[in-house]
Amino acid sequence: MKAAIPAAPEKESHSKEEGQEEEEEEEEVGELRRGPWTLEEDTLLIHSIARYGEGRWNSLAEAAGLKRTGKSCRLRWLNYLKPDIKRGNLTPQEQLMILELHSKWGNRWSKIAAHLPGRTDNEIKNYWRTRVQKQARQLNMESNSQSFIDAIRCFYMPRLVQKIEQNSSSSSSSSTAIDADSSTFSSLPHKSIMINHAENISNSIGSPPRISSPVANISESQTSPYPALQETVYNSNKQEFSLRDDCYYVDSSDYDMEALASISAAGASDLLLSDCHVARSNWLGDVSADDTWNLDELWQFRK
DNA sequence: AATCTGATCAACCGCCCCCTC
DNA sequence: GGAGGGGGCGGTTGATCAGAT
Structure with missing residues (x-):
């Protein structure tokens, strides 16, 4: 039982040296601290x-x-x-969740934050503005444009998925657990789309499929720290990047052209790198702290 | 070593919605 | 119904710090 808040005390009167124009307002708020x-x-x-x-x-x-x-x-x-505030860098899981939820809801920061326990809307908003929007600027894209959303799905999300896997395979027993609402994540549409996008573009620019790295080949006993990923990425014993019904084989030898065609039909595959007026240094230079943005393979084709 | 530049994030601002009277 | 206040939300600002020059 909380105590009732006592009635507000009378405001103290105070003198001001110079008041002139806004004297009245100054008296009203003059004592309020800021900063x-x-x-x-x-x-x-x-x-x-x-x-x-x-x-x-x-x-x-x-x-x-x-x-x-x-x-x-x-x-x-x-x-x-607030005691349950989480401090420190956002985990790849959290970043992935933010990207996905933002693509779903837009700038509804508090709504997004509600799915990331311990993270505040302010923190998420800052993350978006300083990290994600910056990339959009460097790509000469509107951060809310479909092409940028596609770029996120094609390159950044697969990276995060990969990071999540790497983290879990390097510490399979530890629970780096994202405590975000798993049901929310599992309902997200990105999984097959983003991987197909990545494959699509990677293929078109001649770079090796990033996600076909050995991290996809994990042992059956491994479990994802991320419940939603467990039934997708962690369909392990097939050595594939399995995505339930819309399973997509990321092994380059199993490249699924039909899947690409479907994505193309969905209108997303028109994102060609040539549309991204980006300087290599932009992608690689100033986000070095987070190599998720370090998209070397994007530039392979130029060599 | 000094200065510049960019990144980060805490804090503020203004608008809006909802509730109460 | 509408006025007023409280609270929530998204956008913006400014201080600080780190890395680059």
Whole structure:
């Protein structure tokens, strides 16, 4: 049972040295603090929430003696102080989930965040703007355009899938588990599409199919840390990149031209590299921290 | 070593929706 | 029904840091 938030104390009067034009407004908000939060403010907010619970943020701020707006308190709590906030880099699983959900819902950050426990909408939004949108700019594409979505599906998503596999095969017992809603992921349409796209374009530019790397050949005993992938990627004993009914063999010797044709018919295969007015350095240079974006094979054909 | 540049992310802003009165 | 306030959301800004020059 949370205590009731006490009535807001009277505002202290204060003097201002120069007020002139916006004097009245200054008096109203002049005491409000802005900018980075101090440790003391954080402590006050945490204690106040522990006592009164979340919600009624304006009252909470005043009850805590914080010279912050309710909105500011809410944001600080939700984006930073809340105990279950996950910090650190997004895992490949999380990145994959973000890309997929964004293609589904667009900039509905909070909705996307709801499927990534511990991650905030702000964090996801920042990720999208700093990492993903940057790639769109460098490709001279609109980040919401179909061609860029295709590019994501063709190159980036398969990479993430591969990373997930690599992670799991290198630490098959550890649960790097994405705790995202597996039912959501399993309903996502990307799986066969993106692999086919990757194959399609890789083939057209003469590079080896990326996903046909040995990581697809994993032992039967291995299980995916990602439940949704378990029934797709981890159909292991066939040495294939199996995708349930729409199974697609990524081994280049088993290249499925019919699958390509179907993708082509769906209108996605018109993404040709020549449409991507991108400089090699753009893809390779400034995202070196995350080699997922390092798409060497994209450029093989130019050599 | 100093300066520049770009990346990152916390925080703010403005709009909108919903609820209450 | 509509006015007002609280809260949520997406967009944007600005401080800081790291790497490049």
